[in-house]
Amino acid sequence: MALIDANNFYAACEQSFDPSLLGRPVVVLSNNDGCIVARNPEARALGICMGTPYFRIRQKLERLKVVVRSSNYALYGDMSQRLMRSLESHCEELEIYSIDEAFVRLSRPCDFNLRDWACRLRSLVYRNLGLPIAVGFGANKSQAKLANYLAKVVPANAGIFNFLTLSDREKRELLENVAVEELWGVGPKLARWCRSRGVCTARQFRDMSSGQLLSKYGVVGLRLQSELRGVVCWPIAKTAAPKKETCVSRSFGQPITSLEDLQQAIATYVVRAGEKLRRQRQLAGALTVFIRTSAFSSPFYSESATVQFHMPSNDTGVLLTASIPLVKKIFRPCCRFTKAGVLMHHLQGAEHLQQSLLLESTLEDQKRRERLMTAIDRLNGRYGRGTIGWAVCGTESDSTWSMRRDQLSRAFTTCLDDVPIVMA
DNA sequence: TCTGGGGTCCTAGGACCC
DNA sequence: TCTGGGGTCCTAGGACCC
Numbered sequence: 010m011a012l013i014d015a016n017n018f019y020a021a022c023e024q025s026f027d028p029s030l031l032g033r034p035v036v037v038l039s040n041n042d043g044c045i046v047a048r049n050p051e052a053r054a055l056g057i058c059m060g061t062p063y064f065r066i067r068q069k070l071e072r073l074k075v076v077v078r079s080s081n082y083a084l085y086g087d088m089s090q091r092l093m094r095s096l097e098s099h100c101e102e103l104e105i106y107s108i109d110e111a112f113v114r115l116s117r118p119c120d121f122n123l124r125d126w127a128c129r130l131r132s133l134v135y136r137n138l139g140l141p142i143a144v145g146f147g148a149n150k151s152q153a154k155l156a157n158y159l160a161k162v163v164p165a166n167a168g169i170f171n172f173l174t175l176s177d178r179e180k181r182e183l184l185e186n187v188a189v190e191e192l193w194g195v196g197p198k199l200a201r202w203c204r205s206r207g208v209c210t211a212r213q214f215r216d217m218s219s220g221q222l223l224s225k226y227g228v229v230g231l232r233l234q235s236e237l238r239g240v241v242c243w244p245i246a247k248t249a250a251p252k253k254e255t256c257v258s259r260s261f262g263q264p265i266t267s268l269e270d271l272q273q274a275i276a277t278y279v280v281r282a283g284e285k286l287r288r289q290r291q292l293a294g295a296l297t298v299f300i301r302t303s304a305f306s307s308p309f310y311s312e313s314a315t316v317q318f319h320m321p322s323n324d325t326g327v328l329l330t331a332s333i334p335l336v337k338k339i340f341r342p343c344c345r346f347t348k349a350g351v352l353m354h355h356l357q358g359a360e361h362l363q364q365s366l367l368l369e370s371t372l373e374d375q376k377r378r379e380r381l382m383t384a385i386d387r388l389n390g391r392y393g394r395g396t397i398g399w400a401v402c403g404t405e406s407d408s409t410w411s412m413r414r415d416q417l418s419r420a421f422t423t424c425l426d427d428v429p430i431v432m433a
Numbered sequence: 434t435c436t437g438g439g440g441t442c443c444t445a446g447g448a449c450c451c
Numbered sequence: 452t453c454t455g456g457g458g459t460c461c462t463a464g465g466a467c468c469c
Contacts, residue, residue, distance in 0.1 A: 062436040257438090
């Protein structure tokens with residue numbers, strides 16, 4: 010099994026389409042230009058940390074001449090698809106784990122040279138997409154994750170590391186040099202608990218008492234430990250499990266104080282959520298709206314309201330009708346709202362819809378609405394989002410709340426007007 | 434002034450059943 | 452004095468991931 014991921018994925022995507030950034034420090038910001046979420050090695054070398062709020066570090070970045078980019082998910086999402094397609098054609102099974110990484114399974118003879126295979130794959134991906142990748146081999150997901158980490162942090166490994174070929178003694182020595190918090194699945198809480206018991210390295214974690222781990226961290230901790238010992242606890246999932254919930258939420262570019270603006274923002278998120286549901290071929294059984302003020306200033310206010318549907322739906326009209334009264338219900342005047350969102354839950358496959366005895370709409374009505382939604386999705390897909398909009402969302406130009414993206418690069422791969430032009 | 438977004442899994446505890 | 456046993460389902464909250 011192998012874990013393959015792109016190094017500094019967002020920053021690498023930016024550099025791939027703007028060669029003038031090569032060799033320069035680059036950081037990418039989260040939505041709303043909030044925090045640093047990606048850094049290339051040059052930026053890392055300057056001591057810029059992940060998660061730092063942008064406003065705190067802005068002047069330093071300017072002084073150090075660091076290139077700053079807003080998140081461009083149209084670009085990263087499309088580059089991700091290209092990367093996954095490329096990986097898929099070189100292995101037997103692929104599980105997409107996140108936007109920039111995948112677990113893969115290879116069936117090769119025992120004497121097959123995995124390193125050569127990984128080398129060729131790295132060159133190919135770099136040539137076609139301009140993205141550097143790292144490849145880690147292990148007996149299971151946790152080991153592959155660890156191998157991938159070592160492929161990246163040890164320069165001599167040059168982006169490839171194989172845990173499978175190590176002897177027991179070599180494994181032991183290697184794990185002795187990995188801090189416990191670097192293990193996949195060990196977060197800050199568990200790491201603190203481990204360290205307080207003198208378990209500071211991956212080797213000590215692997216060899217610690219399973220009973221202690223079970224009592225503190227349940228079966229999840231135990232599985233992680235078993236995988237480090239070589240057992241497979243999390244097999245590769247070839248097909249993605251259907252989602253159980255889907256959320257659309259954003260921080261606002263400026264705080265919202267009026268009910269009208271808040272309703273407009275929520276309506277915009279509901280429309281996005283409807284699109285997601287239809288793309289996933291799912292229906293929502295319930296919808297929650299949540300709003301909140303800044304967690305960094307008082308008084309803090311956070312509230313949510315939920316509605317259950319008589320009949321699960323992914324019809325934007327139904328979702329909007331249900332959500333707007335909820336906003337009114339939880340809105341408080343004099344609050345400066347900084348974030349809101351909608352959560353779709355009790356999701357079920359669109360193909361198994363239980364009809365309701367209580368609803369007046371006929372099956373024919375529902376079919377007509379489905380065709381309407383499909384038509385809207387197609388038009389927006391073909392001519393750009395917002396080609397067919399919903400009046401309740403307002404327009405982009407009159408929204409004061411849409412998120413800040415002051416340093417957005419272009420949609421190089423998904424918008425014809427933004428395709429780079431190379432002068433011969 | 435300004436601090437991301439979108440998920441999953443697990444467990445404990447409450448409500449309820451017979 | 453003593454107040455059952457065994458189960459399901461749901462939700463909230465915690466922890467983790469990228």
